[in-house]
Amino acid sequence: MRRVAVVGTGQTRHAKAREDVSQPELVREAARAALEDAGIGPAEIDAVVLSNMELFEGRALPELWAGEGAFAAGKPCLKVATGGTSGTSACIAGFHLAASGLFDVVLVAGFEKHSEGHTQTGMALTDPFWDRAVASGAVGNFALSISQLQAERGITEEQAALVAVKARRNAARNPHAHLQMAELTVDEVLDSRMLAHPVRMLDMCPQSDGACAIVVASDEPARRLCPRPAWVRAAVTRHEQPYLGDVDRRLLTMRTLRDAARAAYDAAGIREPLRELDVAEIYEPVTYAELAWYEALGLCEEGEAGRLIEDGVTAMDGELPVNPSGGVLSTNPVGASGVIRVAEAALQIHGRGGERQVEGASTALATGYGVYAWSDVVVLQAEAA
C-alpha cells in the first residue's frame, strides 16, 4: 500500500452525558481539534469518513445530520459502522482513501452519544434466528467467555482487577478520559457490584458521550503538515461469524485478533512485539479482555497474561505501556473508541501525549474489537517504510 500517515488528532471531553452539545456539535468539537492539531483548515480536507453505531441512539444514517460537524458538507463522505471496530475500521478506510491517489487529506471522525439512546437494546439486535432471544447485550456475552477464560487459563479476579486499576489510574493523567480514578484499588474493584458472574461493575467499560477525529494524509502532504508523522505500517481487519455457542472465539482463541496481529507484525517487520512495540492502545471492553488480548497479540505465551499484569510489564513504567490513555475501560463512546485508539497511538508518536506520553515512543499498536469478535490491528511508526 502507498504511504500514508496520521498527522493530527483531536478529541472531546468524554463524559456520561454531554447534554451541552448535539451530535453534530460533539463531532465538530473533535474535528476542529484535529484540524488545529494538523494546522489545516476545513478547505484542505478532501474526504471525510465517519464512524457511529446509529441504533445506540435509535437513529438511521446519522452522518446525514452529523456529517456537517466533521466539515463534510460538499465533500465526499462515507460512514463505517461495525460495532466496536467502527472507529478503527473507519481509520483504515481513511488510510485506504488517502492511499488511493484520489484524496490527499482525509478526516476520520467517530462519535457516539450513548446518553441519547439505550445501548444494550441496540446491542441485543443480533441475529433474529439464533442469538436475539438471549438478548444479553455486552455483559452477558462476556460473562460466558470470561468463565471459560478463567477455567482454561487460570485468570483470577484479582488479575482482572489489576487491569481495572491500571486503566483508571492511567486515565487520571488523560484530560479527555471519562472515568478518572487516581486512587482506585484492587479491593474497590472486587467490592464493586456483580453484573453477571464473574463480571463486576468496575470490570466493564462505561458508556460515554464523545467524539474523536484524526487527520490522515498521503506521503507528500504528511511530510509538509507534521514534523513527526505517524506512518501507517500495517492496517489489518479480520471478520468472523461466531454464534452464541462459539464462546471460545470471543476471548480464549480469538482467532481474528491472532491472525490480524500476525499479518500486521509481518507487514511492519515486527518479530518480538513485547520488545519492539513502544506503546499499545488496545480495545478492551472488559478487564478480562485485555488479558486475553495479551496472548492473542503475542505479548506473552499462553497462560502468562496474568503474570504480565502482576509484574507491571504493561504499566506506564513497564516494558510495554498498554493503554496510557486509560483505554476503553475508562472511556467508551463506541463509534469513537476505535478512533481514540488510533489517535492515542498516533499522538504518542507525535510526542504530544502530555502527562500520558511514553518517552520516545516510535512504534505504536492500536487495535479494535467489535460485534462478533471482529478485529482490527494498526501499527504506526515514526519511520516511513
Next chain:
Amino acid sequence: MSVAVAGVGESGPALDDPRSIPEIVLEAVEEALQEARLGFDSVDAVVTASVDLLDGLTASNIAVTEVVGAVLKPETRIAADGLVAAIHGSCLVRAGAYETVLVVAHGKASLGPYWELTSWALDPIFLQPLGLDFLACAGLQARALAEDDAAAEQRWARIAAERRRAAAAHGVAPACTAEDVLASPAVASPLRRESCAPLADGATAIVLRAAGPAEPGVHLGGVGFDLSPHALGERELTEWDGLRRAWARALAVHGTRPTLDVAEPSCVFAYEEDLFRHALELDPGTEVSPGGGLFAGFVPVAAGLSRLAAVVRALRGPGGLRAGVAHGTWGPAGQGQAVAILEAA
C-alpha cells in the same frame, strides 16, 4: 493501473422475497463469483453496504459475514448507497492494498415501512418533528421544480410510464400509461403513487480486480461522491449540486470526458431524471435507463450498485457500447450522491 469489473451478480428485484437476507445475498454473490470465475479463496477483501435500521440489526453486516466470505478476511462495512461501497472498493485496489475485492449491497424493503423508517434519518431537532421522511422531502423538491414549470407533471408522468413499460417484463410492477400515473393518488404532492419506483427486495454483488488498462472487459474509471448539507433550506432544491460536484470529481479522476452511450441513474422518482440530466449535462444521445432503471424495483441501499451492474451488462452486450455512467443517491432529496464511469476496453 486500472480497476476491472470481473463479475456482477444480482438477486431480485423481488416483491416480498420470502427468503432471509443471507439467502438473498448469497444468490448475488455466487453469481458474481461464477461470472468472474473465482472462488471465495481468491477474494482478498470485501466491502458491504447495509443500513442497520432497515434490517433491524445492529451492525447489519452480521447478517451476511458468512455468505460474503468475510470470515477471517478484511471487510469494510459502509452505511450508504451501494455505489459508495463500489467506489471504496475501487480505492482499495487503487491503493495497492488488495487485488480482488468483492462488493455487496442488500436491501429488503418488505421488512418494514421503508418511507416511515427514513424519518429516523432526519435531523431529530428541526426536521423529524415536522413529520417529514424521504418521501415527503422528495415531494418538497418536486414541488420546488414544478413551481415554475407548468409542463413538469405531464413530463414526469410520461417518463414514469416509459420506465415502467421498459421494466414490465423483469420488474415488480406492471406497465402503465402516463394517464394512469396522473390518475394515481398523490403520495407527497406533486408525486403520485405511480410516479415513484416500486419498493423491492434484493441484493447486488460485483467483483473488482486490478487490471492492466488495456485488459479486455469493463473497467471502473472515474468515480466521485458527495454529501450535501442536510437541511433542505441550505440547499438549492431545484438542483442536485452534490451530483454536480461528484461528477466533476469523477471526470477529474477519469482525465477525459467520455462519450456516454448509456446512463443508469438511481431515480426513485421520475422528476429526479431532470436533475440527473442537468447535473451531468447529459448529451441527448445518451440512452437513459434502457431497462426501466429503478422502476423495475427500488431496492434501498443496493440501488446504486444495481445501476453499476446494469451499465456493465449494457457494455458487455452486443450493441458495441463503449462507455456508461452509473449513479447512486441516498438521504433526503438527494443529499448523498455517487457516480461512476464505466468503459469497455
